[in-house]
Amino acid sequence: MIQIFDVTKVYGGRQSALVNVSLQVGQGEFVFISGPSGAGKTTLLKLILCEESFTQGQILVDRINLRRLPARRIPDYRLKTGFVFQDFKLIPTRTVFQNVALRLEIEGARPSLIAKKVRYILKRVGLEGSEQAYPPQLSGGEQQRVAIARAVVGDPLIVLADEPTGNLDIDLTRDIIGLLEEINRTGTTIMVATHNQAILQSTSHRIIRLEKGRLVA
Amino acid sequence: MTRPSYFIKAAFNNITRNLALNLVAVGTISLSLLILSAFLLLHVNLQNLVENSTRQLSLTVYLKDGLSDPAIKRLRESLLDLPGVQKAKYIDKNMAMADLKARLGDQGGLLDGLDENPLPSSFELELDPELRARKAVGQLAGKITGQPGVDEVNYAWDWADKLAVFVNFVKVSGLVVGGLLFAATIFIIANTIKLTVMARQEELYIMRLMGATEFFIRTPFVLEGVVQGLTGGLFALLALLLLYGLVISRIELPFGLSLVKLTFLPPFLIGFLVLAGGLIGFLGSVLSLRIKQA
Numbered sequence: 001m002i003q004i005f006d007v008t009k010v011y012g013g014r015q016s017a018l019v020n021v022s023l024q025v026g027q028g029e030f031v032f033i034s035g036p037s038g039a040g041k042t043t044l045l046k047l048i049l050c051e052e053s054f055t056q057g058q059i060l061v062d063r064i065n066l067r068r069l070p071a072r073r074i075p076d077y078r079l080k081t082g083f084v085f086q087d088f089k090l091i092p093t094r095t096v097f098q099n100v101a102l103r104l105e106i107e108g109a110r111p112s113l114i115a116k117k118v119r120y121i122l123k124r125v126g127l128e129g130s131e132q133a134y135p136p137q138l139s140g141g142e143q144q145r146v147a148i149a150r151a152v153v154g155d156p157l158i159v160l161a162d163e164p165t166g167n168l169d170i171d172l173t174r175d176i177i178g179l180l181e182e183i184n185r186t187g188t189t190i191m192v193a194t195h196n197q198a199i200l201q202s203t204s205h206r207i208i209r210l211e212k213g214r215l216v217a
Numbered sequence: 218m219t220r221p222s223y224f225i226k227a228a229f230n231n232i233t234r235n236l237a238l239n240l241v242a243v244g245t246i247s248l249s250l251l252i253l254s255a256f257l258l259l260h261v262n263l264q265n266l267v268e269n270s271t272r273q274l275s276l277t278v279y280l281k282d283g284l285s286d287p288a289i290k291r292l293r294e295s296l297l298d299l300p301g302v303q304k305a306k307y308i309d310k311n312m313a314m315a316d317l318k319a320r321l322g323d324q325g326g327l328l329d330g331l332d333e334n335p336l337p338s339s340f341e342l343e344l345d346p347e348l349r350a351r352k353a354v355g356q357l358a359g360k361i362t363g364q365p366g367v368d369e370v371n372y373a374w375d376w377a378d379k380l381a382v383f384v385n386f387v388k389v390s391g392l393v394v395g396g397l398l399f400a401a402t403i404f405i406i407a408n409t410i411k412l413t414v415m416a417r418q419e420e421l422y423i424m425r426l427m428g429a430t431e432f433f434i435r436t437p438f439v440l441e442g443v444v445q446g447l448t449g450g451l452f453a454l455l456a457l458l459l460l461y462g463l464v465i466s467r468i469e470l471p472f473g474l475s476l477v478k479l480t481f482l483p484p485f486l487i488g489f490l491v492l493a494g495g496l497i498g499f500l501g502s503v504l505s506l507r508i509k510q511a
Contacts, residue, residue: 049426051426075425075428075429075430075433076428077428078425078426078427078428079428081428083426083427089419089423089426090423091420091423093234093420102424102427103427103428105220105223106424106427106428106429106430106433107428108220110220111220111222150427
């Protein structure tokens, strides 16, 4: 699903965030990317999301060569992905329903289909009945569930999560990881960047370790 | 393909979310268009006045007293032979007196005290519309003045000439002031929308990450601008109607011996006014998004 060959990312011509990184993630796989702060975890996810360009190497996602992907095709490509961030990145002026529905509105889905899918996905993440609440009215754990619902409502091939449990306590962390595993069981490829040792020590999923921009394991 | 209903809803949400800012923009557009439409109204009415004047004014040839019937007939024929003269209506002294009495109405009795009729006989000439250029009428009058039996030629179009110059001045001033207001309003709209865009940077960033195209992101802002503009245009129109109903329609300008009421804008200019608002909003929003991208 994701093939990364000899990728280097240099910021401002000097500071290397990633150095000659090569790795592969299979379809339907659940992998953790670990490493201390500044190891290049977030940069790697940003490159896969086409949020930033890379200095050298090749990245293929679902056989799409990101280096050759023209800017006008990036929105289409991003529809194949879902993202979850530590700070949730929800739109505070939209309700829970509207936050999740936005992903389907971008695709141009019919309102009846949007309503049906959003209600289904909110029920799946345990937020049934919170459709009309606004993000600031929810707890951190609930907000992250909304973000996960938004990431998966469009049935993406890959979900990229950058420190999705960074703002949550240990119980909520387990909940969120459990939810991502449940989504993974339906065939969605999941990449989670984290430095949370409690998660990493208790997982049976593959762990990719980065240090100072280099792949170490 | 995103559904149009989404864009309309998103634009409506943008407007209600920043209602105060939007009201300022709508107020600015209304005021600018009201000033522009006041110029239009003035121009339309002055233009009407000039057109009426050129339509109603005729060239009058006053005859010397004591001309014989054959001499009058010969003069009529020679007048009709002149290029540009379509009709020549003979008005004898008695008819002229009757006409004057009729015009004076109740005060017509004043003329009864005259020993003899002082009014001259005359020909009222109807001219070819093509000949209404002032220079050509002057040349024609010169030719007629030399004819035997002609006492005086009257074509008092001087004031109409001055009015036409004033109309042109109003037109040019309207274009200059209107153009400046148009540009200033576009600038204000551009900045209003730019403020909204800046306030929503994070939201737009999230939408881009979710796969939203620039078209998807920008269309609601453009619609917002167009709605602001159209609303501003409608408000300007309402204000002008109110102004017309309360004040302008009661003004009567003297024209000849009658009074002329001022008219409202013709339908195509009403449409133009509202559409101009829409255009201002459209250009302002497109400009703000273009500046943003640069």
